[in-house]
Amino acid sequence: MTKLQSEKKSPSPSFDLNRDSDAADLFAALLDTADTGLIALAPDGTICHWNQWMQSRSGKDADQVMGKALQDVFPDTKLGRVSLAIEDCLKFGMPAVISPSLNQGALPLRPLPQFAASFDRMEQSIRVHPIKTKRNGTLCSLIIRDVTLAVQRDRLLRQQAAELADLVTQTKRSEGRTRAILQNTVDAILVASDDGSIEPLNARAQELCGPTGDPELRNIIRFLLPDSEHTPLTPPPPNRLLTDLGTGVIEVLASTLSGRNVPLEVAISHFSADQRYHYIITLRDISQRKRHEKEIQRTMQELERSNAELEQFAYAASHDLQEPLRMVSSYTQLLARRYEGQLDDTADEFIHYAVDGTQRMQRMIDDLLTLSRVGRHGKPFNPVPLDSLFDAIVTNFKRAGSAPEGNIIREGILPTVMGDASQLLLLFQNLVSNGLKYSDPTDGQVRIFASETPDSYRIFVADNGIGIDPQYHETIFEVFKRLHGYGDYAGTGIGLAICKKIVDRHGGSIDVTSEPGEGSTFCVELPKELPIVAAGESM
Amino acid sequence: MIELTELEHDTISELINIGVGRAASSLSEMVEQPVELTVPAISFVERFSDSELANAPTEVVSAVSQSFHGPFTGEAMLVFPEVRSLELVRSLLKVDVPLDTLTDLEQEALMEVGNIILNACLGSISNVLGEPINCSMPTFRKRETRALLDDDETEGSEGTNPVLMILHVQFMLRQNDIDGYVLFVMDLESIQMLRELVRRFLANSLE
Amino acid sequence: MPNTKSVLLVDDSKFARLLVKAFISSNFADWQIDEAEDANKALEMVEAKTYDYMLVDFNMPGMDGLELGEKLRGRFPEAVIALLTANIQQEIQNKAERLGLDFIPKPPTEDKIRDYIASREATR
Incomplete structure (x- = not known):
């Protein structure tokens, strides 16, 4: 100190560190500017310094704590490690590190406002130093740093590391699963x-x-x-x-x-x-x-061959039968014209039966020929506007005089479908004729309407006739199925079979909904896109 | 060569054991779980390369060291292979972090553990022998084993080859045992002083 | 001292035994003091002789002080048995207490040993 004094001889300083009071003022002020907590303890463990930082963070003024032991300043806090470290420091001159991880919130100090939400106490890193003095023996200093931010970052780091590790495990697991799936x-x-x-x-x-x-x-x-x-x-x-x-x-x-x-x-x-x-x-x-494809192909070929044979047979049979039948028919009709009323009543009746039989047979053979032709003589498919088709049907019925005016009713606009125009005409004519046939001749009505699905058109032909018992809904489309005696309703029992065959050829379906006495509704569903089989066959 | 009688060796062991026992109870209280610390072996070597630690020269170790001055002078060190130090800190803190290095806060925690053990060992010797010892604040270092003693700041060891007193310490925690070392690095003069003090103490106590 | 008592010191540290022995004999001159360096030796010795005081170290290779203390307490319900250890963990203290063992923190000092024995003598 003498050296310092000699160097600063003049001018005489207004502030002299050699004056005890000045030095004390300066050091106390310096300690108050520190951004750490500073506590000094006398050899008996009582507080002899408590800086500004400590005052603001503990909420206790220096004059409240001076001369007290730390334990008495914080009576509600278990100071375990801090007390032992102070004791070791004062007794043996041992310094100590007090870490935040092993001593959470060692002293009851307030965290800064921004941490108050997640921390009850400030996280502290404390150093305990022995201070040897000449006059007073060993003192002890506590330097307290606020490491709340570091602790918060550390927590975040741990959390992220844990999340990352989880992610890695999950990825590995799913990788393993993917590999297992691939392998199997x-x-x-x-x-x-x-x-x-x-x-x-x-x-x-x-x-x-x-x-x-x-x-x-x-x-x-x-x-x-x-x-x-x-x-x-x-x-x-x-x-x-x-x-x-x-x-x-x-x-x-x-x-x-x-x-x-x-x-x-x-x-x-x-x-x-x-x-x-x-x-x-x-x-x-x-x-x-x-193997399956081959199997199917073979079956298909087999089926086609037998179908063709059958059609050939039906055609040949009906065609060849026509000739002798026409002869029988001509001569029985001749007999009827020439000799009606000339023989006795019984003879007239017999001739009548013969004529009727041959005519029925004629119609059946015609229908059979039509049926066999559906498969054999189909025309290529073209767009068919059903509205004009039904115009033609109505005209046909009018010309034949077989239906009263206005009993064929169209509701809404009918679609244009792809198909064989003459076969579709036959199909719907059959259905309309069927509907009229099984209805009251005076107020029988047939309604025609259509609806649409994403893939198909549905055309409905509904009558108000006698209806069909549900048990026959399947079988009426078979050849020669008649539900009634010949005398009640005219027909060969082939009409609906022809309809079915035409619909089949168009890749569609036909069914009926009906209750006896409630009328019948036939529904023809035709696909918008022609199936390859049907189109191919039509080529 | 350091020559110690069986009784002198035994005395130093017991002083260390007393210190370590105190350290264990402090730690146990802090982490609120049983911590046992034993010193299975104490050995003296004249060269670091003769120690068991030097068998794995490239292994990375974590060390907490404190220099001490008094009648005898040197550096005390708590040394763990880095993996063990992770295990130790994390089982003391009861956390499992998937990180393979110590975070800053974990490093400080390890420093505190070292501080408690080294203080206790030095304090026990100082207390029983009645000679005050001054210690520095602990410092942390992470190195390969072979560089452990390089450029250390131990005063009094300059120019002379340090002699090492090596304690094999074993932590027994709830889940696992963790082995580490406590090293006292002193020059020959200091270790002779230590022996002298032990002799004097034995003579006084046993008359 | 009115009469002679017998003491058994069990500690793996020869130094600790010497120290404790010195403290006892300088205060209780005529007492007989025997030593054992581990638990097995101690158990052998109590076969041949009954002791008034048994001071047992906690940290020993093999059987530790608590285990030995339990065995000794079982055989000698009247004897004074104390556990000497630097480890003052609550758990160990509690165990010692449950077994009816006294607890003397290490390091042993002359005052500690003298006061302890004196207080036990007074309550006998």
């Missing part, structure tokens, strides 16, 4: 990269492409991939491609070294990863499907 998929799955490499992804792919699989398969796949220009291509043997390329469906034949031929359907999709293009190739074993 019955389809073979491979991935091809734009460098030409093809890698089997699961067990089935390994089997097909592995050492006992088909050595040609990778080459076939490479051939099927778009723009694999990196590797020179050798076209696979033609018998290995089961479908024409370009049809959208690719089927190939794998011939494994274990001697099995496996037809495979190939699906190719792609994705980008690591700035490269990859293809996923799925190979599905379609042996089973191929």
Whole structure:
């Protein structure tokens, strides 16, 4: 100190550190500017300094605490570690670190307002220092730093780390699951990269492409991939491609070294990863499907052949029967014209029965011929506006005089459908005629209306006639099914069979809803898009 | 070479054990769970490379060190392999954090654990032998084992080869046991002084 | 001292035994003091001789002081048995109390040992 004094001889300082009172003022003021808590304890453990920071954070003024032990200042707080550290410091001169993690809120200090919501107390990092003095022995200082912000960040860090770890576990788990799914998929799955490499992804792919699989398969796949220009291509043997390329469906034949031929359907999709293009190739074993397809094809051919034979027979039979029948019919009619009233009554009656029989037979043969022609002589399908079609039907009935004026009622506009115009005319004429036939001749009515579904049109023909018992709703569409004796209603029992056959040929369906005495409603449903079979047959 | 009689060796062990026992009870009270601390072995080596610790020279260790001055002078250190230090701190704090380094706050907690143990060991020796020892605040370091003693600030060890007193310490916590070391790094003069003080104490106590 | 008592010191630290022995003999001159360095040795010794005081260290290799204390208490309900340990964890203290053992915190000092024995003598 003498050295300092000599250097600062003049001018005489207004503030002199050598004056005890000045020094004390300065140091106390300096300590009050500190952004940490400062407590000094006398050798007997009583407080001899308590800076401004401590006052504001503890809410206790210096003059309230001076000369008291810390425990007496905070009587409600268990100071355990802090007390021991102070004791060790004063007794043995040991310094101490008191960390926030092991001593949460060691002293009851208020957190700053921004932390008050999540912290009851300030989080503190405390240092306990021995201070050796010449005159007073060992004192003890406590330096308290507010580390609430650091604790808050640490909590956040832990939380995020835990969340991250959870995420990793979850990802691993789902990865494991995905792998299991891939491995256990019955389809073979491979991935091809734009460098030409093809890698089997699961067990089935390994089997097909592995050492006992088909050595040609990778080459076939490479051939099927778009723009694999990196590797020179050798076209696979033609018998290995089961479908024409370009049809959208690719089927190939794998011939494994274990001697099995496996037809495979190939699906190719792609994705980008690591700035490269990859293809996923799925190979599905379609042996089973191929077998079924073959089976169906054979059955179909069989069916077509027998149908054709049957139609041929029906046509031939009805055609050939017509000739002799016409002869019988002509001569019985001749007999009736010439000899009616000349023989006795019984003879007249017999001739009448003969004429009637031959006429009925004639109609049946005509209808049978019509029926067989539906399949054999169909015309190509064209748009048919049903409104004009029904105009024609009404005109036909008027001309025949078979129906009273105004008893064929159309409700709303009828759609235009695809079909064979003459067959559709026959179909609806039959249905209308049917409706009139089974109705009261004077006030019988047939209503025609239509509705639409996303895929089809429905055309309804409804009458107010005698109705049909539900038990016959299925069978009335079969050939020669009559529900009534011949004498009650005219008809051959073939009309609805013809209707059914026409609807079938148009890929549609026909059914009836009816209750006896309540009238009947026939519904013809025709598809908007022609099924391939029907269209193909019509070509 | 440091020559200690069996009784001198035993005395130092007992002083250390007393210190460690006190440290264990402080810790136990702080973390509100049983903490047992034992010192299965104490050894003296003249070169660090002779110690068991030096067997894994590239292992990263966490160390808390405090220098001490008094009749004997040197540096006291609590050393754990880093993984063990994580286990220790996290089981004391009863948290499980999926991080493989100590966070700042965990580091400070480890510093406090070291402070408590080292203070207790030094305090026990100082108290029983009746000689005051001054200690510095603890500092933390994380290094490879082989660099553990490099550029340490131990006063009095400059120019002379330090002698090491190595305590193998074992924490027994609820779930697991964690092994670490307490090192006292002193120069030969200091360790001879320690022996001298032990002898004097034994002579006084036992007449 | 009116009569001679016998003391058994059980501690793996020879230093601790010497220290405690010195403190006792300087205050209770004629007492007989025997030593054992572990629990097994102690159990052997109590087969041959009955002790008035048994001072047992807690931290010992093998059987610890609490276990030994329990066995000794079972055999000698009248004897004074104390656990000497630096470890003052509540859990250990509670166990010692339940077993009817006294508790002397380490390090042993002359005052501590003398006062403890004196107080036990007074209540006998």
